[in-house]
Structures are given as structure tokens and as C-alpha cells.
Amino acid sequence: MTRPRTTVIALAAGLLAAAGSFVVLSPADAASTLGSAAAAKGRYFGTAVAAYKLSDSVYSGILNREFTSVTPENEMKWDATEPTQGSFNYSSADTIVNRAITNGQKVRGHALAWHSQQPGWAQNLSGTALRNAMVNHVTQVATHYRGKIDSWDVVNEAFADGGNGARRDSNLQRTGNDWIEVAFRTARAADSTAKLCYNDYNTDGQNAKSNAVYAMVQDFKARGVPIDCVGFQSHFNSASPLPSDYQANLQRFANLGVDVQITELDIEGSGTAQANSYAAVVRACLAVTRCNGITVWGIRDTDSWRASGTPLLFDGSGNPKAAYSATLTALGATTDPSTSPPTSPSTSPSASPSTSPSTPSGSGCTASVSVNAWTGGFVATVKVTAGATRLSGWTVGLTLPSGSAVSNTWSATASGTTGAVSFTNVAYNGAVNPAATTEFGFQGTGTAPSTTPTCTAR
8 A cells, every 4th residue: 555645644753742643744845754755656665663762752753754654673573572482472562553553654564484583482393383383473463463564574584595596494494395375374364454575685686586586476476375565675785785686676576466665775884875875776666666665774873783884864863864865855855954854963872782893813804793782682793894905704703691692694604603603704795805894794682792703814
């Protein structure tokens, strides 16, 4: 569903105490926010939201003003909603959903079935027991939110990186190759109205991974498996830039008869280069009729899971960046001073990431880690910096606190999951020029690391 051209948004934060109060924007105002500008093009513009940050007035003020869709960042995942088997906890997710509905915002559900951020009890299941648990989980959560969700990420990141287009080896995959189909059919039985999406990363251009997803969607459509949309996460940086065939890739999926959505957009960088990339993403979406929305993965740079790369539209104090203006312009908005958003006062944002600089290891590289943490888990982004000579490969070592464990890694190969762990480059990011940087990330359970990482050149 697309929003009407007359856009309704919530009143500014100071007026939200009167729940249900709304204002209809005038044509001049309609060009002044991301959400209203996107709505004028028949699309939504959304953001990922963390429930514990809603008390931050700068954060919530931007959320109220700019966005017409929200995605709970972690609150709907399996570990959050079913921490004990058969016992469901929706309190944090309900806070986000109910607030969004009151404010006239869509909700994207994220995510019903995923190999990562599973509760410990699910990680210990396999075979029929795990399949039955997944079916029950999808049924219960989708039923709880029936009628409130615009789009569900039913299955997240089920395909492996690499050149062969294989499925990711996970406990869910080992229950049988039909597990994705079963998840979609189960979600449809629980909620007949929400759009059902498959969501993944590194599928933004045509490659072996996106080809495999394409083949799955094509098969599902041919056999009547209920799939309505495909989500393209669109996490970009210098090592993985916006691909030249981005629009064409979106279009070929749309041609299968599904909507396409940009679901977790962030683009590392700054200034003109970052602004141009954001504008290019927006133009690509507008050029594809069935691209019905864009979601950025966080509000301020300091809210991002990759905060050290300053990848979002607002800086850590909540001020709009050049990328914000470029995005508005690409959406067809007017960004003259009378319609530009107000500058937010500088505050100390909640959950600003911690950064631990490393000292040179004497072997040609250094590393630093930025952490975004929540109760029971964290995401760490590690920046590797070459020294005076070019790297042909690197290994980063880090010690996790007792009780913590690595659950997922991207752009590196992990060795070990607890205690002293190490991460080695993958094929595309081992070569680093002198003084240049590359990044990788990992997700974990328990307490985030606070020790300084080491870096060894290979």
C-alpha cells in the first residue's frame, strides 16, 4: 500500500502528549521532510528504531518529523520475542508498534526467521524440534501483530556469501531445504494482509547470491508460495560501493511480480561522495515502479551499527548532513532555508558507541572497534588501518568478556566464538593500501568487548 499524496504526520514532539493529534501539511511543507517528499512520490521513507532510545528528545523529534515508516531494530527478533520456549515477550516491540500507529507511520516487521539472534534454547534444537519451534514462533508473532504490520521480513539472510549462490549453512537450513517456503506459508496463514518479504545483504547488484535469491523468488511465484516483496539491505562502503547495476537489479526482481524495498540503507563516508550515493539510491528506487519504500538503518550516525563510518543522514547531534539534502532533492523536494528542518541541539546521544583505539602491533596495521550494545547482545564494527606499507592480508585479535559469544560475522572469517577470538580478511578486503582502511563486523550475545584489538599483517 502507498500513502496518499495528502500526507498526515504526527505533530512535533512537544504536542505528542495528546495522542492522536495530527496536522495536514500544506504543499509548501510537503517538500520539507523525507517522509512527506517520499509520499508525494507514492512511497514511504522509514528508519530503524530502538525502543530504549525513544526517551531521547533529539532522536524522537527527528523520528516524528522525518519518517513515515519504522522498523524495530532488534525488538522483534526471536531472542527478544521468545526468550524462553513458548513464553513470549512483546513489550519493547509493542512500544514501537503502538507509537508508530498513533503517529500514522507504517511498520515493517523484522524478522520472523533468521539464523542469527536466536535465543539459546532455539540454538540448541535441531531437526523436527527446531522446525516445529520455528513454525510456532512465526505463527505466534505474526498473529500477535496481525493487522498492524505493513511488511514482514519473514526470512532474513538465508543465502551464503561467495560465488556459488548456495544456501547459508544454518540450523534452520539443516531442518530441510523447504524451511523458507514453510516460513512464508506459515506467515500467510497467520496474517493474510501483511506483505511477506525475503530480506538479504550483498544482493544489491547482479551476482551469484542475488541470482540465487532471484531463482527462489521465481520458483515461489510459479508454485504459489506467498511472497510479496524482496528487501535489499543496501549497506555500502568503499569496499562494497553502490553497484552500477543497482536499478537494473531492482527492476528484474520487480519484473517477477513482487515489490522491492530498500530495507537497511546506510552508506559510509561523508560530504559530496556520500551525498551523491544516497541520491543515486533514491533515484534508482523512484525509477522502479514497484520500489515502494526506503528505510535507513538508524537516525543519527551515532545510532548506527557501523557508527565509525558515519553512514546516516544526521550527525551525532541530530543535525542534517549533506546526504540529507541530497536525498530530499532526489525525492523532488525543495530544500530552501524556509523549508529545511531545524537544527537539533547538541546532546549526548543515548547509546553512543564506544571506540577502543589500538596501538600499532609492529606488523603493519592497527585496528579499532566501535560497539552498539543492547541488553544481552551487541554489534561490533572493526576498522583495520594499514601502516606505511600495503597490506596483502590481516588478522585481528580480540578478547570477549566471559559469557559472551560471536554469533555472526561479515566481511571476515572468524576463528573461535568465545574468549580470545580472531578474524581474518576475506578475498575482497585483504589488500589495503598504506594508511587506508577497511572494515568488518560481528554480532554477539552477552556483554560487548571493551579490550583493545590487535592487528597482524599477513
